[in-house]
Amino acid sequence: MAIDWQAFWLTLQLAVIVSAILFVIGLPVAYWIAFSRARWKFLVEAVVALPIVLPPTVLGFYVLVALGPRSPLGRWWLTLTGHTLAFTFSGLVIGSILYSLPFAVQPFVASFSGVDRKLIAASATLGASHLRTFLRVILPLSMPGLITGGALSFAHTMGEFGVVLMVGGNIPGVTRTVSIDIFDQVQASNYAAANQTAVLLLVVCFGLLSLVYGLNRKAWLFGPGR
Amino acid sequence: MTEPDISASVGSGLEPGSRPLQAKLRKSLGTSATAFSLDVEFTANPGFSILFGPSGAGKTTLLDCIAGLLTPDAERIVVGDRVLFDAAQGMNEPPSRRNIGYVFQDLALFPHLTVEENVEYGLAHLPRRERQQRAAAVLDSFRIRQLARRRPKGISGGERQRVALARALVTDPQVLLLDEPLAALDAATKSRIVDDLRAWNQGHGIPILYVTHSREEVFALGERVLVLDRGRIVAEGTPHEVLEAPWQETVAQLAGFENVFDARVESRHEDRGTMRCRLTDSTVGTLVELETPLVRAEQGTLLHVGIRAGDILLAITPPSGLSARNVIPGRIASLERRDVIISARVECGVEMEVHLTLAARDALGLAPGREVWLVIKTHSCHLMHR
Numbered sequence: 001m002a003i004d005w006q007a008f009w010l011t012l013q014l015a016v017i018v019s020a021i022l023f024v025i026g027l028p029v030a031y032w033i034a035f036s037r038a039r040w041k042f043l044v045e046a047v048v049a050l051p052i053v054l055p056p057t058v059l060g061f062y063v064l065v066a067l068g069p070r071s072p073l074g075r076w077w078l079t080l081t082g083h084t085l086a087f088t089f090s091g092l093v094i095g096s097i098l099y100s101l102p103f104a105v106q107p108f109v110a111s112f113s114g115v116d117r118k119l120i121a122a123s124a125t126l127g128a129s130h131l132r133t134f135l136r137v138i139l140p141l142s143m144p145g146l147i148t149g150g151a152l153s154f155a156h157t158m159g160e161f162g163v164v165l166m167v168g169g170n171i172p173g174v175t176r177t178v179s180i181d182i183f184d185q186v187q188a189s190n191y192a193a194a195n196q197t198a199v200l201l202l203v204v205c206f207g208l209l210s211l212v213y214g215l216n217r218k219a220w221l222f223g224p225g226r
Numbered sequence: 227m228t229e230p231d232i233s234a235s236v237g238s239g240l241e242p243g244s245r246p247l248q249a250k251l252r253k254s255l256g257t258s259a260t261a262f263s264l265d266v267e268f269t270a271n272p273g274f275s276i277l278f279g280p281s282g283a284g285k286t287t288l289l290d291c292i293a294g295l296l297t298p299d300a301e302r303i304v305v306g307d308r309v310l311f312d313a314a315q316g317m318n319e320p321p322s323r324r325n326i327g328y329v330f331q332d333l334a335l336f337p338h339l340t341v342e343e344n345v346e347y348g349l350a351h352l353p354r355r356e357r358q359q360r361a362a363a364v365l366d367s368f369r370i371r372q373l374a375r376r377r378p379k380g381i382s383g384g385e386r387q388r389v390a391l392a393r394a395l396v397t398d399p400q401v402l403l404l405d406e407p408l409a410a411l412d413a414a415t416k417s418r419i420v421d422d423l424r425a426w427n428q429g430h431g432i433p434i435l436y437v438t439h440s441r442e443e444v445f446a447l448g449e450r451v452l453v454l455d456r457g458r459i460v461a462e463g464t465p466h467e468v469l470e471a472p473w474q475e476t477v478a479q480l481a482g483f484e485n486v487f488d489a490r491v492e493s494r495h496e497d498r499g500t501m502r503c504r505l506t507d508s509t510v511g512t513l514v515e516l517e518t519p520l521v522r523a524e525q526g527t528l529l530h531v532g533i534r535a536g537d538i539l540l541a542i543t544p545p546s547g548l549s550a551r552n553v554i555p556g557r558i559a560s561l562e563r564r565d566v567i568i569s570a571r572v573e574c575g576v577e578m579e580v581h582l583t584l585a586a587r588d589a590l591g592l593a594p595g596r597e598v599w600l601v602i603k604t605h606s607c608h609l610m611h612r
Contacts, residue, residue, distance in 0.1 A: 121295050122334035124321040126348035126397060136347070140338045 003196050004172075004181045011177040014089070015157040018096045022104040022153045023146075025097070030108030031134065052102050056162025063095040063167050087169045092177075095167040096157045103152040111145020112138055144216045151212040155205045245306030246271045247401050247433040251291055251298035264288060264457040267301075270401075270433040274424075276465075277437045278444050279454035285437045286331070288454070289403045292435070293328045294321035305400050305433075327394030327402040331409070333386055335378040341365075341389050342374040348397035364396040368422055384415040391419070395426060402434045409440065420447065467611055483532035483608065484579040489516070491527045496520060500551075500604055503531060505576050514575040517551040518607040530610040535581040539601035540570065542590050552602040554578075558594050561587065568592075574600060 033045055051059055067085035068074045077085050085091035115138050123133040139146070161179040168175025170184070178201050185194035250267040264284045277285050290296040292303060294310065297318060303311040305326075310319045336344050342361055349357040365371040368388040373381050378389065387407055394402060408416045427434060438444060444451055444465045451468045453461040461468045489503040492515065501521070505514045506528070516531060523529060545553060556574025563569075568587045570580045578600060582592075592598075 116334065118330050118332060118334040119336060121293075121321070122328070122330060122336075123347070124295070125293050125324070125326060125328040126393070127322050127325070128347070128350065129322060132350065137336060 003193070003200060004176070004178070006173055007176045007178050007181040008197075008200065010089075010173065010175075011158055011179075014092060014096060014177065015154045017093055018100060018157045019104070019150055019154040021093070021097055022100060023150060026101065026104040026108055026149065026153075029101075030105045030112055031138075033105070033109045034112035048105050049102050051099050056099065056160065057166055059099055060095060060163040060166025063091075063098060063163065067091050067094065067167065086167065087171060087175060089168075089174055092164060092168040092175050095163045096160060099160055099163045100153040100156045103156045104149040107145040107149035107152065108142070111142035111148075114145075115141045147212055147215055151208055155208055158205060159201060245400060245432070247292070247435070248302075248304045249288075249292060250301040251288075251303060251311070252300045253287060253291055253296060253298045255287065262287075262457060264291070264298075266454070266457070266459045268452055268459055268462070270435050272431040272433050273427065274434050274436055274447060274449035276444055276447055276449055276451045277435055277454055278439070278441075278451050278468075280439055282456075283439075283454045284457040285439075285454055286405055287457075289328065289405055289435065289437060292401070293326050293403060294319060294324050308400070325397065325400050327397065327399030329387075329390045329394050329402070329404045329407045331405045331407070333378075333390040333407065335386060335390055335393070337378055340375050340377055341370065341381070344378070344389055345393045345396055347393060360396055364392045367426055368392045368419075384411055384419065387411065387419055388422075391423060395430075398430070400432055402432055404434065404436045406437050406439070408443070409438070413446070416443075417446065463611075484535035484581075485533040485538075486610075487531050487533075487576055489529055489531045491523050491525050491529065494520060494525060503529070503607075503609075505531065507576060514554060516602065516607050517604045518609055519605055521609050523609070532608040532610055533578070533602060533606055535569065535579040537602070537606040538578065538580045540572070540580050540582060540586075540590070540592075541599040541601060542592075542596070544599055545601060548601060550601045550603045552600075552604070552607075554600045554602070556598055556600055558592060558596045558598055560594055561592060572598060572600060 029044075029048065033041060033048070064086055065071060066073055067077070069078055069084050074084055074086070085094065119137055119141070120133055123137045128136065159179055160177075161183065164175065164177050164180060165183075168177075168180075170176050170180050178197055182194050182197050182201070185191070185197065247270040248268075249270075251264070253264040255262045255264075262282075262284065264287050266284075266288060277288065279285055287296065291298045292310075298311060298313065300313045302309065302313065309315070309317055310324050310326075311317060336347065339347065342365070345361045345365060346357050349360060352360070362371065365374060368391060370385060370388045370392065373385055373389070378386055381389070390407060408419060411419070423434070436447065436449075447465075449465075451461075451463060451465050452459050453468055487505045488507045489505050492502045492504050494501050499520045500517050501519070501523075503516050503518050505516065518531060539550070544555075554574045556572040556578070559571040559573045559577065561568055561570050563584075566584065567581050568584060570582060570587075570592065572578045572580055580600065586592075
């Protein structure tokens with residue numbers, strides 16, 4: 001067995017789901033951070049940025065505890081579905097969302113904040129609601145940040161290891177991702193297989209990022225910077 | 227098909243002259259070190275009103291308050307009988323519900339939308355067909371229909387100004403705010419745009435508040451002017467009443483003069499840049515004449531002369547060999563101590579207030595009844611309209 005395709009597809013699935021959910025969660029969070037005047041905003045910013053500096057094992061540990069049958073969340077899920085979240089694909093999704101949150105939210109915030117405030121004011125004086133201003137002015141002018149945030153959270157989820165190991169363990173077809181697979185191969189001194197998988201991950205991530213930066217050059221033609 | 231669309235709403239009940247903008251508001255900005263406060267009250271009737279003042283006078287702050295982008299600290303803003311803001315009632319319409327057209331200094335055209343999309347932006351509530359018709363009509367009246375599919379980056383400065391005007395006006399606003407929108411344009415382009423704007427407003431009759439810091443622009447527009455200085459409206463009138471050199475400067479400082487007299491222009495000396503003015507409230511028998519800077523006022527014009535009490539020198543012997551052109555004999559009527567200064571009232575045909583230090587009073591041995599000479603430089607005489 002050279003490349004564990006099952007692990008690869010699982011990882012791909014995880015990354016797609018996580019970055020999609022991060023779009024849904026990340027846009028409002030980023031909007032709030034970019035435009036709120038709340039005094040305690042810095043606390044929210046700090047919490048969002050925490051996964052960047054926290055060791056994945058620490059984050060994974062707390063997620064594992066939170067998902068386990070002894071936490072309220074875990075109990076609730078247990079009564080709802082009959083099994084715990086820990087060591088399942090859903091649990092993996094939750095852990096990954098937390099872990100990749102800053103990689104989506106921070107580029108969003110940066111691009112929202114970069115939108116000329118006068119354009120937002122102009123939109124308001126033309127009768128547009130906050131939502132319409134967001135959809136018609138802020139989002140289109142934030143394309144580079146949206147693309148970057150989406151791609152970074154996708155790529156970051158593709159390659160994560162610590163959180164996955166803590167929360168998901170290593171169950172083939174359920175929680176075994178590519179990075180875990182590589183770790184396994186190396187443990188088994190199967191360097192050739194590890195290399196093949198590693199190259200695949202490298203190529204995919206490089207391809208994705210090149211695509212993003214290539215697209216961003218175009219997107220900037222309409223962006224606020226030019 | 228173009229004209230009926232934009233004027234349609236006018237025929238239906240909106241009578242030109244019927245819906246003035248009335249604003250009375252206070253707004254403080256900044257920390258104590260950089261504090262700025264705006265405190266104004268004015269009415270802008272349908273048609274142009276020019277808001278003139280130096281940078282930092284608070285012009286944009288005032289417009290932002292009217293548009294709802296800033297919330298005033300107190301008082302109210304009303305258009306016609308519609309209350310936009312009333313601090314006492316806790317009423318504050320958001321900018322999106324005020325129906326006020328605002329053309330920003332940097333125009334703020336949406337860079338990702340075409341000219342047409344920019345203009346249609348404020349019409350989202352209308353069905354598509356009507357939206358397109360109204361946009362087409364306003365694009366025609368501002369002669370930019372041919373640019374409909376271009377983006378703001380691809381058109382000239384003057385064209386961009388037209389787009390910004392069209393975008394603001396297509397929504398049929400009840401007030402139009404223009405924040406130096408034409409500052410960067412050459413005079414010819416500017417006047418063509420203003421003509422189009424005037425033509426548009428013929429049918430609409432809304433108050434247009436036009437902000438500028440350029441005297442030329444004020445004279446060119448030739449409409450009613452409000453002079454804003456350090457957050458206060460210090461003068462109101464036609465450009466000629468308010469702005470003739472150096473009116474505007476002195477008007478803005480009116481409050482600071484202890485001595486203000488009625489005067490009449492006696493003679494003009496254009497070669498020297500001076501005039502002679504007789505103070506008309508001088509008592510019978512003594513005529514006081516002052517040499518003042520030259521302003522554009524004909525001989526016989528009645529005006530005010532303002533002189534600061536601290537700008538007047540006082541001598542106890544007839545002074546000679548001075549550069550100051552005005553030396554007026556008089557007699558001290560009273561001396562009054564205020565903190566560390568002495569306020570002397572000098573009877574010299576008019577009563578003039580002069581400020582001096584305690585030490586000066588003692589050194590000169592001043593007392594009521596003492597004969598003195600007042601020395602006033604030509605440029606210490608500030609002229610104001612009457």
